Amino acid sequence: MSRYTAFISLIFVLSLILPTLIQANEQNHVIIGYYAGWTPLNHFNPQSVTHINYAFADVCWDGKHGNPEASDGGLLPCTDLHGKEQNDIPNGTVVLGAPATDLANLDKLKAFKKVNPQLKTLISIGGWSWSMNLSLVARTVETRKRFAESAVTFIQTLDMDGVDLDWEYPVGGGMRNNHHDPSDKQNFTLLLQEIRNALDKAEQKDGKKYLLTIASSAGLSYLENTELEKVAHIVDYINIMTYDFNGSWSPITGHNAPLFEDPKAVLYEVHPHHVAAAVKGHIEHGVPPHKLVMGLPFYARSWGNCNPEDEEQLLENGGYLPCSGNGGGNLEPGTYDYNFLEKHVINQNGFKRYWNNAAKVPYLYSKEKREFISYDDPDSLKEKVHFITENALAGAMIWELSEDDQSQTLLSTIRNGLDLPEPETTQHPEERPSIIWIYFIIIGTLLVIFLLRVRKSK
Template identity: 75%
Template sequence: MFRYTAFTLIIFVLSLFLPSLVKANEQNYVIIGYYAGWSPPKNFNPQSVTHINYAFADVCWDGKHGNQEASNGGLQPCTDFNGNEQNDTPNGTVVLGAPTTDLPNLDNLKGFKHVNPQLKTLISIGGWSWSMNLSLVARTEETRMQFAESAVAFIRSFDMDGVDLDWEYPVSGGMPNNHHDPSDKKNFTLLLQEIRNSLNQAEQKDGKKYLLTIASSAGFSYLENTELDKVAKIVDYINIMTYDFNGSWSQTTGHNAPLYKDPQAIENDVHPHHVAAAVKGHLDHGVPTKKLVLGLPFYGRSWGNCNPETEGKVLGNGGYQLCSGNGGGNLEPGTYDYNFLEKHIINQNGFQRYWNDTAKVPFLYSEEKREFISYDDSESIKEKTHYITQSALAGAMIWELSEDDETQTLMNSVREGLGLPNLEPSKQPEEKPATKWTFFIITGILIIILVFFIRKKRK
């Protein structure tokens, strides 16, 4: 009788608290930040994100890795996980991309977990510069297995939690010297399944959950060149790179990451693609919302030599104007990070901020310098995080963590938009009082019930 009474009381107490706790958990969003090995973030709080994707590892092929046409050093010898050169590395092996910087950076990631024990870290493989041989890797069962097994060995060696495949891109696109083949469409799925199989085996041995994610393109062709419906069943998250819609490769200015379609873009012969269309394309091709993560750029694109026919005078509100070539940039010609924009350019030095209320993004223009800059700020981040919550997406992905300003303005905007508390840079926040007291109340009640049961049993 007393056992039944105690059991009933426990169930009753838990029924009061668990629904609210479960509901809160359902409202959690992932914030996935890319940590670029060549640009470690400063003033970064590990509590601000749920996942870090370290960019990038590479693939060994014929004893070399890298890309002879890339700007980051060309081809290099393959090394082991200590950075020592290896002459007999099998084709398809995942290797360190830049051992000199990667090794201390990967060690830093371990330190981040001391601050945020819930943080998950993944190794991102490929990227724009190092996707050259991924088509070759995916073509045979032997090289797919080698890739998968070495990827697992990599994350085990550096105490990581998963693999992020950033193949840019199967079948077509990416750098001009990338290997491509129509079979990439099917082989991309096979490669991911092989990775998942190896991760599953590692889970059984290690007793922990390993993640598998991909970075996907926002382009329409990507939808046709991949089997997203099958891929979605294999991976944990699909991070859409919803940026770089426009840049100085086009003679007419446009927006780097417009949220919505703008009819003026079509009128001015600017590509009308936008963030919402990219999301819809993924959903229409079988990706569930709970696995879809929206990419947010912490950088801007610039054009130079604008409005030659009007001597640089702004036309209308400054958007969709003729220019030629790159504007300025602190990252590279034509690219600024938000930190630099906030410090030196936004409403400073002749630049004026404008807002496109249709596309829901800001831009900058200087008549004196004849320079146009498309970027994201707190206002556009607010619009995009609202879109994430209204569309029931899994969360936000950030490229990349070092590009925010010193006070983490954009990161705090992401967190605020997703209903999460702001965090001070490099400080560990206190546990939420509501969560802490709920835990203590439940624990205390259960102890009282247990003591009551023991006393009754002894009588």
């Protein structure tokens, strides 16, 4: 009887441990990575992130989608979800942005989910180039409903887990020919609620949990042009695009994504806004920290023809040099990815690395090339991830995943800072034992041992 009691007690203890073991695999913080459809995603471990937002889908309007001012070919014919051109797609329908590459990439996302069954994939709609008609979509009940229902059809057809709305931007901003209206402020909320309603209906039908997120601006005007407190009640996460504070569009160098304000930025009349202020602004406008995700750039901004009048001068603490136009770039003029910087630029080829201790970000400068580069590296990401944990934010968002190096140095820095376990070596899902099966194997083994001992005692 004592052996029986001991065995039952052991089973009871293990039954208590199992949920704990499973929860140990669950991650409290999120790492949301954007997968840009136009850039191959190589050397990537799907277990390194919790969510992938695929960028971008668009909306059909008058039989076309796109933007005539964009660099991706302007207006394009709308297609169905198999990539076939259709002439009768109603206004406001969510459509593939680039079918020739999207369908293959979305199949790759399905493969990622086999490697990492906990991975959530979302379709991101809009973006900088494809937000032209979102104001029109949001203006009527009919087009809001059509957008929402077609977004749900999109994610169900392509086996995805949610919708990310990247409207750049309601009321004002974005590309010059984007449609805007003062009613965008309220209509943005209504559009999100319609999407949430459609997702809820889909959940009831297929029993699957669907996510709704947005990409928000770090700009001050965005806080006034949206109803963030209402939006926060509707969505699961708000991903702040806390980057592009400065770039070669400014005649004075600054930082792409300064964490904190540098007094010298004010002194030299550089845009003084920064990541911490953007986060604070969202919270003050009603967004709870546990729904707020901080954006982290894996790319750099560069300026050319810097400091033309004094070749020897290098102002400390961030440069703040007069420049004109773009510097170099492997992505486009004025833009590098971190992978390229690490291989070819940082403390190489005439560039020297400096650190702005006020803004908590690095920068590079070459006197010979007269080029200034603002970027993020493991040191600055450690500071930013510490800010995330100290302020109880939901996690980190990355633009974008292909720009890390082959070792995923930046992603590893983020995971370590968020106390997430190192991702396993990528292998096929059937090769990875399930913790639940391990539990049942242990229980089964103990049961066999117990029965043999009982039989032997008889």
